[in-house]
Amino acid sequence: MKLITAVIKPFKLDDVREALSEIGVTGITATEVKGFGRQKGHTELYRGAEYVVDFLPKIKLEIAIDDELLQSALDAITKSANTGKIGDGKIFVSELSEVIRIRTGESGAAAL
Amino acid sequence: MENQVIELAYALDTFYFLVLGAFVMWMAAGFAMLEAGLVRSKSTVEILTKNIALYSIACVMFMLMGYNIMYSGTDSTWWPFALDLLGSTDNSAADVIASGGDTYYSALSDFFFQVVFVAATMSIVSGAVAERMKLWSFLVFAVVMTGFIYPVQGFWKWGGGFLDAAGFSDFAGSGVVHMCGATAALAGVILLGARKGRYTPDGKVVAMPGANMPIATLGTFILWLGWFGFNGGSELMVSNVAEANAVALVFVNTNAAAAGGVIAALLTAKLMFGKADLSMTLNGALAGLVAITAEPLTPTPLLATIIGAIGGIIVVFSIVTLDKFKLDDPVGAISVHGTVGLWGLIAVVFSNGDASIGTQLYGALVIFAWTFIVSMITWFIIKLVMGIRVSEEDEMEGVDISECGMEAYPEFVNK
Numbered sequence: 001m002k003l004i005t006a007v008i009k010p011f012k013l014d015d016v017r018e019a020l021s022e023i024g025v026t027g028i029t030a031t032e033v034k035g036f037g038r039q040k041g042h043t044e045l046y047r048g049a050e051y052v053v054d055f056l057p058k059i060k061l062e063i064a065i066d067d068e069l070l071q072s073a074l075d076a077i078t079k080s081a082n083t084g085k086i087g088d089g090k091i092f093v094s095e096l097s098e099v100i101r102i103r104t105g106e107s108g109a110a111a112l
Numbered sequence: 113m114e115n116q117v118i119e120l121a122y123a124l125d126t127f128y129f130l131v132l133g134a135f136v137m138w139m140a141a142g143f144a145m146l147e148a149g150l151v152r153s154k155s156t157v158e159i160l161t162k163n164i165a166l167y168s169i170a171c172v173m174f175m176l177m178g179y180n181i182m183y184s185g186t187d188s189t190w191w192p193f194a195l196d197l198l199g200s201t202d203n204s205a206a207d208v209i210a211s212g213g214d215t216y217y218s219a220l221s222d223f224f225f226q227v228v229f230v231a232a233t234m235s236i237v238s239g240a241v242a243e244r245m246k247l248w249s250f251l252v253f254a255v256v257m258t259g260f261i262y263p264v265q266g267f268w269k270w271g272g273g274f275l276d277a278a279g280f281s282d283f284a285g286s287g288v289v290h291m292c293g294a295t296a297a298l299a300g301v302i303l304l305g306a307r308k309g310r311y312t313p314d315g316k317v318v319a320m321p322g323a324n325m326p327i328a329t330l331g332t333f334i335l336w337l338g339w340f341g342f343n344g345g346s347e348l349m350v351s352n353v354a355e356a357n358a359v360a361l362v363f364v365n366t367n368a369a370a371a372g373g374v375i376a377a378l379l380t381a382k383l384m385f386g387k388a389d390l391s392m393t394l395n396g397a398l399a400g401l402v403a404i405t406a407e408p409l410t411p412t413p414l415l416a417t418i419i420g421a422i423g424g425i426i427v428v429f430s431i432v433t434l435d436k437f438k439l440d441d442p443v444g445a446i447s448v449h450g451t452v453g454l455w456g457l458i459a460v461v462f463s464n465g466d467a468s469i470g471t472q473l474y475g476a477l478v479i480f481a482w483t484f485i486v487s488m489i490t491w492f493i494i495k496l497v498m499g500i501r502v503s504e505e506d507e508m509e510g511v512d513i514s515e516c517g518m519e520a521y522p523e524f525v526n527k
Contacts, residue, residue, distance in 0.1 A: 045385050046319035047392060047444075048432045 001096040008081040019080035039087035121351040129221035135341025136228040142334030143235040149328025154510025156520030170231035173259035181263035236293030239443030247515040280475030281467040284346035286406035286456030294450025299487035306440030332394040369420025373400020376424030399427035406456040410463040
């Protein structure tokens with residue numbers, strides 16, 4: 001099992017969720033985060049004082065996924081979150097050693 | 113029949129004082145919302161507490177001693193001290209009729225109209241010292257300001273004291289209210305110091321954006337509405353054709369000046385910074401209102417617009433200049449009410465032939481000197497006794513937690 005962590009632009013959340021539903025993903029956790037990569041941020045102005053906003057609002061998605069679905073999930077996210085402009089985000093894939101469904105106590109692939 | 117008319121006029125003018133006084137009271141909500149919107153979320157509860165508490169302190173102190181200091185009618189034109197609790201008796205119908213209409217309003221309605229002005233003066237201070245002053249130190253200052261500092265200089269002009277005798281002209285208080293409040297704020301800001309991290313050692317100004325622009329805008333509109341009471345009510349009478357027309361003109365000029373201030377500040381900010389700045393635009397509206405407050409009756413509406421517009425330009429420059437002097441004023445109160453208050457006093461001479469620039473400046477200087485010196489002494493004593501500034505950790509965590517133990521937006525992630 002794998003854990004997909006995807007940082008995307010906030011307004012892409014609905015598109016990504018729909019794309020993941022279509023390939024059979026049934027659970028997503030979303031958090032509001034701030035971040036930057038090579039996109040530098042922007043300058044804002046308040047009462048004559050300029051300041052650089054380095055950290056831009058993003059949405060972080062965490063999806064626990066079966067190895068079989070991994071590649072189609074990665075493709076779905078990459079396609080739906082893409083705008084072609086800098087700041088589209090990144091996807092991280094890590095090993096997931098255990099998954100448990102709290103209500104029933106199921107574990108492993110059955111809990112996904 | 114004539115008696116009925118006299119009584120009716122009395123009732124109308126009393127009603128006028130009461131309703132327009134209520135409009136000025138509503139400005140307390142305006143200040144509260146404006147300030148809440150322009151400070152950071154971690155300072156919001158504290159500033160709201162200050163606003164409602166200072167209003168209440170003003171009401172009590174003015175009732176206990178301030179009103180009689182200001183309107184004692186003593187012979188002294190310099191020192192008007194008369195400790196005398198506000199009574200509850202008022203003019204009787206017989207008195208009013210016997211006066212032939214010279215007594216034309218309820219004594220208590222006059223108190224009511226005046227007390228809301230004290231509160232307005234005091235609330236000017238709360239924005240300038242926001243985010244780093246101890247709550248209770250501020251409230252102690254409020255007791256002194258509303259019970260003593262404001263009433264004494266108020267007496268010198270509106271109570272018939274020496275400034276009035278000298279011909280100093282201030283219709284609704286560009287000097288007595290706005291400059292006075294701003295001066296007390298300036299003394300506080302000087303002694304208090306800037307918010308931590310606001311000015312870097314190499315002279316850069318660090319932006320600390322306000323938490324809630326919609327609330328700040330709402331506050332500005334509320335103040336704008338309240339100002340019709342502030343200026344309109346200061347005509348002090350509405351019950352005949354001449355007075356009614358005067359009140360109408362005052363309303364129109366007040367509105368026009370605010371509009372001029374908005375447009376001028378909006379354009380000035382755009383030219384200076386490259387983009388429209390909402391917070392400057394809001395300050396511009398208030399600057400326009402302050403600018404016309406010294407004389408909203410004699411200008412034409414066009415002149416009032418221009419006077420307000422000049423106020424809107426001045427306020428933007430003043431805000432930037434205060435930052436250059438490292439005088440940290442989170443809401444621009446000193447600029448809106450002080451710098452433009454002075455402009456308002458000067459602008460009187462453009463339409464009021466009875467005023468002279470020399471007397472206006474004299475009045476401004478007297479109000480400034482009295483308020484600054486006594487305020488500075490008061491702030492200093494408070495600092496010695498209980499301190500005026502919160503600790504650095506408390507400031508970083510937010511005065512809402514340290515002074516009030518409460519968050520303004522507990523369900524939102526803050527900082």
